[in-house]
Amino acid sequence: MGPWPDPPALLKQEKPMTKGILSSVAVLIAASVVAAALSAPRAAFGQSATTSDPTDAGKAVFKRANCFGCHKWHGNGGGGYGGDALSLRKTELTREQIAETVGCGRPGTGMPFFTRGAYDTVKCYDMNRQDAGSQMPLEANTFLRPNDIEAVADYVIVHIKGKGEPNYVDCVSFFGDTSRVCDIYKTQVEPTANSTPSAGKAQ
């Protein structure tokens, strides 16, 4: 047991009064409180001041459930071989809607459902498997439990939704710094080293 406050307890205090978008604010507040609380004792132990983020669990789900396989680490998704994954940076979905989409998938698209029994024992968008018919979403490779889904929704709300273009800091906070995957964000890079596509040129 460390000499610092228990983060889950902190979150719990906030929870009863949080609903929808408010919860993200609460998470943000909680994050900063926890970070502040953690930094002092850690420094006292002479350790490097790593910040703990209450949405780390959600980030882990984002990786484990392979959300970034389609939406990419930065959440921008985009067209490609696997179809056009929604941009989570530009999404207008609320935390609840994101959680629902994760659990139930998006009928008629490539977004799979992550809740065990969705459309069977658990109704989704007020539909069962028969109602969904040919629009029935795919089953994900991994099922997530309700608290995993809440966690990943929190992560999307705090770290992805509404953010601008991805940058080096965002990238390193996702991957860590052991890979060269973030190097292209270190400086403003051209679309490809061999080309200078001209955004403003005639169509």
Place this chain on the structure above:
Amino acid sequence: MKRFKKHRLLMRTSMLATVVAAVGFAGPLPARAADEVTHDRLLNADKEPGNWLLHHKNFSATRFSSLKDINKDNVKNLKVAWTMQLGGVEGGGIWTHGGLEGTPIVENGFMYVTDGWGSVYKIDAHGGQGTLLWKMDPKTDHDWAGAVACCGVDNRGVALWGNLVISHTLDGRLIATNKDNGQVAWQRPVANPDKGEVITGAPLIVKNMAITGVAGAEYGIRGWVAATDLATQKEVWRTFTIPGKGEPGNDTWKDDKNAAASGGGSTWVTGSYDPATDTIIWGVGNPGPDWDNQYRPGDNLYTDSSLALDASTGKIKWHYQHTPNDPYDYDSVAENVLVDVPGPSGTTLKLALEADRNGFAYAIDRTTGKFVWGLPFVKKVTWTKGLDPESGKPIEYDPSKQVQRYNASVTPHRDNKVADICPGNMGGKNWPPTAYNPDLKLWYIPVIESCNRITVEESVPDKLKAREFWTGGGPSQPFKITGSVTAIDVTTGKVAGKLETPYPNLGGILATPDLVFSGQPSGEVMALDAKTLEKRWEFNTGGGVNAPPMTFSVDGKQYIAILVGLGGAWDKWFIDATPELKRIQPGSMLYVFAL
């Protein structure tokens, strides 16, 4: 002093390679001259029938072995001799797991294989068993490379030169490993994942050079083939597959968006080499964006082409383009098989054979680059009514038009955004290699009998970003996809036989004097009668076959070897066309069979 030295050596070895404990540390054995791989030995690779020295067996890429102890009469007795579990199954980037697509290389009873992340394994195959001697783990940067590998965590194998094992990594390196002890002798970055470039193909060794191809047309790269001098580790030449300003072919990109610089043209399948003319023949992939051909009016050279390169300089000698201004993602990356067959009035036809993603098999005169014959090798082609008998171009091809529509009603384009095409964009025939039996003059194609659905997304220059998909749409799989092994009589240019299979052929072919070996992604390895394609033997590996079989002999005994581990593009992007394959688990296993 001696002990200290040994310890230091051991430390160095363990930093670069995993020395397998069972072998112990005996110190590197001096290489015997017989084990040095020279250009001369590679030129005469078929004169060492027990060995498999080149990726495609020989420079002509026939994948034909004259070994016939295993033949159609006794193949029914073929059994597992030994197996070996390999690694590299872990995921990275957008991939949940790696797969095995490699061809084992065998020299004097020692086998060299790779896993999807580019680890090289040296296995002693003497004495009827396999013993791992060393593993060289290149510590490929999973996230960096895996995020821009369009079509899987793959590595198709190694090459041999001198006393070195030459290999690639997905993150763009060319690595030379000491054959005796598994220590990395040197490495050189050839491709750059920051630009979306990765390497999946095996190197081709020509004279003192390693020839490297690149993948990444789905990420807006400008493709190339590069030659590295193995003695100096310096680049000898790099030929871009998309011509720059002022170069011939640049005017086949009519747009004003500088698309030529990001126009694709990957080269991710190992090519072949004709020593008589010192010519490398290499296939080039699709233009980018894949499905929005209105973005890039013009024929888009040298995408979807076979390229003949002067091996010494890399200069383009000729090209043959199969699908100008391609709106289907019909790569021509496939290997060209170099064969000589009798022609009219006592002549000899020197052909380059290519089985294209677009569903047609082509024979090109490899001296001139002129079309000789072509025919569909798949059951269903809808995108064109056929090839012009003179030029070999699709008959709807109109050189005066900047944007080709071919059979317009089924062609995906901006005004027909959802279109069903046959063959589907995987082909036809993908990277899995063909094989050619020079006695029977039969050429065996591993076929994906397919249709799929393309949805076009209009591309604008703003969407072109480093390390982001640049496809102008995407495929989906509303139709079931099957496969076949299709034999073509090269003397007539006609289909000589077709064995239909429940699943697409994702592994490729090995030919021996009276047999053909292949596999299925559902797990089966099979031997077919070379003349009739009748099935003579089958064994279920319990994994997904995604790699070509090969054969070798050691201690006077013939073996068949194949890597088993379904990965690649199929089980991520195309699995809905073969829902039963969802039950196939990721794996990484080497199977070796003997009588």
